[in-house]
Amino acid sequence: MSKNKVISPFKPASHKHQDCLRAAIVAAKNHCDAVGIRLTPIRQRVLELIWQDHEPVKAYDILDKLKQSKSSSAPPTVYRALEFLQDEGLVHKIESLNAYVGCSDPKNIHKGQFFICHDCSFVAELDDGEIRHLLQKKAKRFGFEINDEMVEIKGYCQECRGLKE
Amino acid sequence: MSKNKVISPFKPASHKHQDCLRAAIVAAKNHCDAVGIRLTPIRQRVLELIWQDHEPVKAYDILDKLKQSKSSSAPPTVYRALEFLQDEGLVHKIESLNAYVGCSDPKNIHKGQFFICHDCSFVAELDDGEIRHLLQKKAKRFGFEINDEMVEIKGYCQECRGLKE
DNA sequence: ATTCTAGATGTTATATTATAACATAACATT
């Protein structure tokens, strides 16, 4: 069963990001309700901060912003929230950047494939069956059983390439 | 031009690793000679420490070992050597582990695809044109121009799977 | 409604990973 989803496409800088943010929070609430877990104020706030944009966000940048409204915040505050959000598929860690991005498709827990623009830092996410299938095929050749995968591709998005001309 | 190489296959735990180590050092010397750069004693020592095994090695573990023979060693000693070795394609960083593995194919600088066993930590490396090509194809669909890629797959190698029965 | 409890947060400390900045040494060319 090999789904081929564009979880989060590149969007023009001009897109109405309020809608992305709002949708992500609604999806998160629905997911947590459905699963019977708590999207506490801290967790929701961290998720909102991550969704400020489509760029990966660093843990200590989240912390700085959290502190502005909640002075009791400390590194564990952020890392705990991040752990929760990652476990629930609401956030992915970009390993090559030590940074975190929101995921708009929490229901179905997965490890996506990420395309990250060097210029604007936008992260697009796929959950692509064809890629997974090819990796499976390669692994199978030497008897390797996959259980986790990280695919992070960097380069230049269409919009930024246009600007360079 | 799409090469399909197995840079570093899984090998049985029983393989004669001395040969891997020796070959890697010879290849490194040849490469540096050919390019006209210096594989200094520190750099060579770091490379040897990384090639102690096929497992990814952490920077501070390298540092601890370096110190045993060279007490002046400090973090920059290691990170500089690692930077040199990475630039020359002699070492890759595994981003998801913050650890480093040797590469036996320095001539042709590339970013490989890594398969990492959870049990024995062995890292196998491919430089696979088919994978690269598929990622290119996916990227092209939304006008993305790739210039760097990270593919790190975790799971269980054949040998370790056999042991679990 | 009260008690209980698991889960969430607060707090302090520290581990781990990596780089900045400047001083000195080694080496290669003239």
Add this chain to the structure above:
DNA sequence: AATGTTATGTTATAATATAACATCTAGAAT
């Protein structure tokens, strides 16, 4: 030997992440 370049030494600190234990609180069980 004088010079410029590359490599190393040294000190300090930045950036990322976790351990350990105390306290609180929302919601379940009674």
